[in-house]
Amino acid sequence: MGRYIGKRLLQGVVVIVGVTIVVFVVTRMIGDPVRVMLPIEATPEQRAAFAKQIGFDRSIPVQFVDFIGDLARFDFGESLWQRRPALDVVTEHLPRTFQLVGAGMLLGVLLSVPLGVIAALRPGSVRDRLTVTSSLLGLSIPQFWLGLIFIVVFAVQFKWFPTSGTGTFKHLVLPALTMALPISGRLTMMVRSSMIDELNTQYIRTAKAKGLPYRRTVGFHALRNAAVPFVSLAGWEGIRALAGYAVVIETVFAWPGVGFLALESIERQDLILLQAIVFVIAIIVVLFNIGIDIAYKAIDPRIKLT
Amino acid sequence: MSNHTHRTRRLGALLLVLGLTAATACGGDDDTGADTGDTGDNGGSGDAEAVEGGSISIALGSEPTTLDPQIREDGGERAVNDNVYETLLFRNKDGELEPKLAAEMPTQIDDTTWEVKLREGITFHNDEPLNAEVVAASFNRIIDPEFNSEQIGFVEGITEIEAVDETTVRFTTEGPDPILPSRLYWIKVVPIEYSKDSAFAESPVGTGPYKFVEWQRGQELVLEKNPDYWGDPAPSIDEVTYRFVAESGTRLSGLISGEFDLITNLLPEDADQAPKSAHVQGLEHPVMILNAMGGPTESLEVRQAMNYAVDKEALAEELYGGFAEVDQCQILSPTYAGFNEEIDAYPYDPEMAKQMITDAGAEGADIEVISTAGRWLKDREVTEAVANYWTEAGLTVNVRIFEFDEYLDRLFDRETRAPAIFVVSSNELLDAARVMAAYYAKDGTGASNANEELVQLIDDARVETDAEAREELYAQATKIACDEAYFAFLLNIEDIYGLSERLQWEPRVDAKLIVSEMSVTG
Numbered sequence: 041m042g043r044y045i046g047k048r049l050l051q052g053v054v055v056i057v058g059v060t061i062v063v064f065v066v067t068r069m070i071g072d073p074v075r076v077m078l079p080i081e082a083t084p085e086q087r088a089a090f091a092k093q094i095g096f097d098r099s100i101p102v103q104f105v106d107f108i109g110d111l112a113r114f115d116f117g118e119s120l121w122q123r124r125p126a127l128d129v130v131t132e133h134l135p136r137t138f139q140l141v142g143a144g145m146l147l148g149v150l151l152s153v154p155l156g157v158i159a160a161l162r163p164g165s166v167r168d169r170l171t172v173t174s175s176l177l178g179l180s181i182p183q184f185w186l187g188l189i190f191i192v193v194f195a196v197q198f199k200w201f202p203t204s205g206t207g208t209f210k211h212l213v214l215p216a217l218t219m220a221l222p223i224s225g226r227l228t229m230m231v232r233s234s235m236i237d238e239l240n241t242q243y244i245r246t247a248k249a250k251g252l253p254y255r256r257t258v259g260f261h262a263l264r265n266a267a268v269p270f271v272s273l274a275g276w277e278g279i280r281a282l283a284g285y286a287v288v289i290e291t292v293f294a295w296p297g298v299g300f301l302a303l304e305s306i307e308r309q310d311l312i313l314l315q316a317i318v319f320v321i322a323i324i325v326v327l328f329n330i331g332i333d334i335a336y337k338a339i340d341p342r343i344k345l346t
Numbered sequence: 347m348s349n350h351t352h353r354t355r356r357l358g359a360l361l362l363v364l365g366l367t368a369a370t371a372c373g374g375d376d377d378t379g380a381d382t383g384d385t386g387d388n389g390g391s392g393d394a395e396a397v398e399g400g401s402i403s404i405a406l407g408s409e410p411t412t413l414d415p416q417i418r419e420d421g422g423e424r425a426v427n428d429n430v431y432e433t434l435l436f437r438n439k440d441g442e443l444e445p446k447l448a449a450e451m452p453t454q455i456d457d458t459t460w461e462v463k464l465r466e467g468i469t470f471h472n473d474e475p476l477n478a479e480v481v482a483a484s485f486n487r488i489i490d491p492e493f494n495s496e497q498i499g500f501v502e503g504i505t506e507i508e509a510v511d512e513t514t515v516r517f518t519t520e521g522p523d524p525i526l527p528s529r530l531y532w533i534k535v536v537p538i539e540y541s542k543d544s545a546f547a548e549s550p551v552g553t554g555p556y557k558f559v560e561w562q563r564g565q566e567l568v569l570e571k572n573p574d575y576w577g578d579p580a581p582s583i584d585e586v587t588y589r590f591v592a593e594s595g596t597r598l599s600g601l602i603s604g605e606f607d608l609i610t611n612l613l614p615e616d617a618d619q620a621p622k623s624a625h626v627q628g629l630e631h632p633v634m635i636l637n638a639m640g641g642p643t644e645s646l647e648v649r650q651a652m653n654y655a656v657d658k659e660a661l662a663e664e665l666y667g668g669f670a671e672v673d674q675c676q677i678l679s680p681t682y683a684g685f686n687e688e689i690d691a692y693p694y695d696p697e698m699a700k701q702m703i704t705d706a707g708a709e710g711a712d713i714e715v716i717s718t719a720g721r722w723l724k725d726r727e728v729t730e731a732v733a734n735y736w737t738e739a740g741l742t743v744n745v746r747i748f749e750f751d752e753y754l755d756r757l758f759d760r761e762t763r764a765p766a767i768f769v770v771s772s773n774e775l776l777d778a779a780r781v782m783a784a785y786y787a788k789d790g791t792g793a794s795n796a797n798e799e800l801v802q803l804i805d806d807a808r809v810e811t812d813a814e815a816r817e818e819l820y821a822q823a824t825k826i827a828c829d830e831a832y833f834a835f836l837l838n839i840e841d842i843y844g845l846s847e848r849l850q851w852e853p854r855v856d857a858k859l860i861v862s863e864m865s866v867t868g
Contacts, residue, residue: 075754079419080769080792081784086499093494122411123418136564188595196603203600204591207565294591296409296564304408304592309751 052326137297144219156231178225431552441681478509614667620844642711684778
């Protein structure tokens with residue numbers, strides 16, 4: 041186990057360095073912060089001065105060598121937009137995103153397991169169809185639209201929650217719900233289909249025939265076997281939430297997390313900050329994946345971690 | 347706040363959503379869902395009495411990155427610090443410069459020397475006195491190359507600032523600088539001792555009507571009334587909380603739900619949804635740069651036809667909901683220094699446009715239009731609408747919308763100029779100088795003409811310190827560019843603000859959010 045984790049961590053480092061380098065190359069190819077950050081009316085002299093100031097007057101190979109050197113020391117430089125160390129800006133925003141993704145995932149998982157099981161018990165029944173329809177709705181409604189609907193209904197009309205911002209538990213409810221719906225939609229569908237498969241296997245039928253309590257059969261044996269693909273998909277959803285949903289939801293709800301930061305840094309061509317964000321997210325994704333592998337092993341001891 | 351990164355995030359769904367809400371709200375017999383709609387000058391509504399005190403909440407599109415007022419070009423920072431700090435000169439409602447910390451308007455000693463007399467007895471919130479030495483140190487701080495200020499462009503050409511006596515500051519410029527007073531309007535005066543403190547960027551101390559209370563990054567920023575404020579008008583509102591909401595639909599929702607009293611950059615199509623809205627001449631001018639140096643647009647007739655072909659009024663009405671004014675054949679608004687009152691917009695005359703294009707033998711000529719999408723309010727929509735008018739006039743128009751960075755490649759390309767490039771000029775100093783240098787003068791970053799006479803006029807105006815003579819030079823320049831149709835002149839977009847029912851405020855032409863000019867009704 042320990043050796044396995046060590047090996048995966050080593051692979052992770054390679055992945056992270058790889059991703060960071062790709063981001064460096066791609067961002068330098070597509071954007072020039074000097075032109076975007078200064079007003080259009082700025083003179084060529086002003087542009088040259090600004091380029092020198094932020095180090096973008098160096099040739100790209102030179103920038104790259106410097107970048108790798110700094111990376112080895114975990115120095116990402118100063119954010120062009122915030123003028124503060126980029127890594128500080130990212131770590132400052134990270135807890136907010138964890139809070140949002142954590143709440144969204146928790147809600148998604150808590151909703152999906154009972155819904156999926158209930159649907160699977162009687163495939164084709166009314167409640168199954170209701171579950172399937174609402175899950176499909178949940179996963180196909182664009183999140184920015186859903187977020188705005190929630191704001192308009194629950195914050196503007198009923199005034200139960202604030203429209204945006206952070207600070208209290210009430211601020212968290214609408215964004216977390218917006219995040220949870222597509223997650224729970226997909227997870228419910230997955231729980232439902234694996235439970236249907238499991239319930240049709242020979243061993244469940246045997247257990248049923250032997251007179252084992254149905255509740256126990258479903259709750260323990262079938263659910264446990266359905267858990268491996270569930271964890272796998274939940275992990276994937278978690279990563280999507282972190283690296284994707286968060287961008288939209290944080291923007292709609294003015295939630296100051298890393299997703300919002302990523303969007304801002306792209307719009308402002310703050311390549312330095314963008315690099316730091318990608319680096320930090322890559323680390324989290326790698327660690328997250330190792331965690332999921334370990335969870336497989338815990339659920340199903342037959343799985344060998346090599 | 348119109349700064350150059352004015353972004354236009356818009357969610358089309360919002361209208362639909364709000365429409366739905368309005369429908370549900372109107373289902374009952376209560377009338378709370380209805381709104382009073384557009385009130386051009388809400389200040390005069392009159393029936394509600396303004397009361398002293400109260401606290402308000404303002405939603406800004408972006409959070410300040412720092413509260414040091416001299417280092418960044420940052421709309422969020424400016425919106426807050428405009429209430430904490432003050433400048434030597436200020437603009438009145440009509441955009442004219444007036445003394446603020448200065449006792450009177452600056453006097454010009456010779457071509458390159460100006461003197462400013464200060465008001466006496468003003469102190470910072472931490473009791474540091476304001477005197478000539480502090481003012482000189484403030485300007486010296488910002489022009490120091492080591493300090494790396496992004497605002498250095500606003501003080502370009504100022505080489506020396508010194509205190510002559512306790513209340514007199516002398517400015518020396520590199521060459522004659524007619525817009526020195528405008529520069530004095532931009533630069534905020536900071537307490538010199540405290541500005542060396544590391545806490546300065548987090549907790550500002552100025553001379554203004556509001557004092558800093560706290561800033562929780564990512565959440566909110568609070569200012570309170572300075573009861574000992576020296577100046578006029580005395581602040582009425584006790585406390586102001588700033589929140590930072592990038593998404594315009596969310597800002598509007600917060601306004602409707604009563605969380606905010608003032609939101610910036612309200613979209614024209616959302617103006618009816620706000621409890622109250624207010625609009626004012628803005629800083630941004632969308633315009634098409636026509637290439638006078640080659641291609642079909644080399645012909646003066648074709649360029650003029652491209653002006654006649656466009657129904658500017660209709661663009662203002664249809665695309666900006668009426669919240670835009672037709673530019674009078676110049677990329678300047680009436681309140682800007684250098685505005686030419688003698689010239690008028692090309693009238694909309696599609697028949698004449700067609701005829702001129704036929705006469706020029708340019709029927710079906712290929713016109714490539716370069717533009718971008720999502721950078722400026724309605725950039726893509728304006729481009730496409732104008733292209734349609736040109737198509738109707740008989741040209742073969744090919745609109746190319748690029749991602750912003752690639753778009754800049756085309757805009758800045760001095761070798762091959764596209765026949766038409768859409769751009770939005772922004773004018774923070776409310777002065778002709780920068781737009782002239784960038785778009786009118788040959789070799790300017792966005793210019794597509796080779797007119798030597800125009801360059802000469804603009805160069806002369808840049809160093810002409812006699813205000814009248816300077817106006818005259820710019821009048822000649824704008825006249826030439828108008829007659830020569832170097833641009834297809836379009837519009838000046840208004841700034842639109844959403845206000846709560848209780849907030850009394852008239853927006854400013856310089857887009858500043860001055861809380862001491864606001865009050866609330868009971």
